[in-house]
Amino acid sequence: MNTILIVAEHHAGQLNPATARCVSCARKIGGEITVAVLADAPAAIAAQAATLDGVGRVVAVADTAHTQALAAMYAPQIAVLARGFTHVLAPSTTFGKDLLPRVAALLGVAQVSDLMQVEGPRRFVRPIYAGNALVTVEVPQEQTVVATVRTASWPEAAAGAQAAPVETRSVDAALPKHTRFVTLQSAKSERPDLQSAGRVVSGGRALGSSENFRIIYQLADKLGAAVGASRAAVDAGYVPSDMQVGQTGKIIAPALYVAVGISGAIQHLTGIKDAGTIVAINKDAEAPIFEVADYGLVGDLFKLVPELTQALG
Amino acid sequence: MKILVGYKRVVDYNVRIQVKPDGSGVVSDGVKLSPNPFDEIALEEALRLREKGVASEVVVVGIGPTDLQAHLRNGLAMGANRAIHVATSDAVQPLTAARVLLKLVQKEQPGLVILGKQAIDDDCNQTGQMLAALWDRPQATFASKVEIGEDKARVTREVDAGLETLEVDLPAVITTDLRLNEPRFIKLPDIMKAKSKPIEILELASLGVEPGDHLKTLHYAPPPGRSKGVMVKDVAELVAALKSKGLV
Ligand SMILES: Cc1cc2nc3c(=O)[nH]c(=O)nc-3n(C[C@H](O)[C@H](O)[C@H](O)COP(=O)(O)OP(=O)(O)OC[C@H]3O[C@@H](n4cnc5c(N)ncnc54)[C@H](O)[C@@H]3O)c2cc1C
């Protein structure tokens, strides 16, 4: 029988939807699912996790050391909590990517990154080479399976009426003093979150400036969409780094993705492979983005984007 | 202070990788190899710290087959003082790479280890965090800004929510993100100079690193392709198409 521990990701007292995606992956693996919530005040977050379909139990660990989610603090505690579990999962977000390899090393086991398909309880498919190849890997029988879950590959588990029991625990693990949180600089935005949004509009180098990005925001607001960007647009300083979509940015799976003035480099395409419908607006009819776009529109974005925003009424 | 830099050789980012028809791997014959872009950023950061007088020596480390030395010469030409080649003909997974790096850390006693956040071939994004765990030292991953002070570093990290700043005691492990710096180009005279810089060769087997704990690779497959869609002639046609699919 598999026993699966999912490390909850949360922010400002809210469970991150990436956790519900891990639950879907865990259900595919099959077995008893426990969610671990480490926080200074875990109760409300634990209650949210308890309602997710498939979750059998929630373990809440309250500790002021967890006011910020620092891998150096979380890892020794997760390593203790992991005892008795066959699997430990976390989302492949910057939170999970930072944390889980540290846990795996403490447990002395390998880690599977970006789990996208389950072929068996220890057999998984993951992308390599910017998603240009998929590899099937198997975790040796005697090892705990430690894996980050590629969130774009999994739907969010629904929240049901039935709540799983929440158990409050303290964990006996030495916490280091060598790592201290200083600040988090976060652009406050009323727009949907890029990683979970159903619609995303992204702009590329062609926008030319942060002022010009205004037309992207206007289209996004009309669509109720989140806003993303190519690396080139981030490097040029038009938008903050947390908006980068791609191999080394965010991997997303919206129902609708609109790429504006983005050429379609493989590193960018990796981030949108799982989008439902891709729309591309580009003045170059030969741009590689049109190879993957469901709908392509050739022309000047500075004319077409405002026109599209207008047409959406 | 000495800085140890991970310097991995990978398939160049411009290569569109092909899976072998029998699924046994990817086509690597004759494919262009380059330093992992994140490792070039790591090396650049180390060199800048040396130029500022914060670091005294920069050592690049490569773990891989015997023909890795030409690659390590690139790191020396970029400016590293010396290189360590840990030679092995086996595939090296992140936990093994971290165990190897730990042995080198114990031997070299660096004040800082800078690795890439991920190698663009396997995209694992694990090695730095694993090394930090085994070494029982801080990690500051996905760094976009590094400031070194007395016995500590202040590192700004690119996280999903924005930019997070941590303060960590040294020694520590830092992994680089894209916007930390822009690596310098190698100039011809530097290539000449690099020829006389030392490369130490250590057999992986001689380091006493436990082998095993490996994921077994069963097979490789190409990703499912997206079929090419249609070109629409104007905004009106686009909106009509999206409406018919219930997307707007
Ligand atoms: C290690 C590594 C990691 C990377 N990771 C990522 C990643 O995670 N995400 C990512 O996006 N990239 C990543 N890249 C960069 C990637 O290779 C490309 O350089 C980048 O995606 C290009 O951005 P772009 O499409 O905005 O710019 P460009 O390639 O310059 O494309 C601009 C496009 O805009 C079009 N255009 C120009 N003017 C107009 C106009 N007026 N109207 C309409 N169209 C116009 C042009 O025809 C062109 O197609 C990475 C690269 C490396 C080496």
Ligand SMILES: Cc1cc2nc3c(=O)[nH]c(=O)nc-3n(C[C@H](O)[C@H](O)[C@H](O)COP(=O)(O)OP(=O)(O)OC[C@H]3O[C@@H](n4cnc5c(N)ncnc54)[C@H](O)[C@@H]3O)c2cc1C
């Ligand atoms: C499922 C799987 C199958 C594999 N199959 C093969 C195979 O068939 N053939 C094969 O040759 N290899 C294979 N490998 C090994 C692979 O080539 C990598 O060396 C290994 O996985 C390390 O992953 P990474 O570089 O993506 O780690 P990351 O954690 O992404 O690397 C981060 C950083 O660690 C440092 N680093 C990591 N490795 C090295 C190194 N070797 N030298 C110097 N610095 C380093 C670098 O600074 C790098 O930027 C396989 C790995 C996996 C996971």
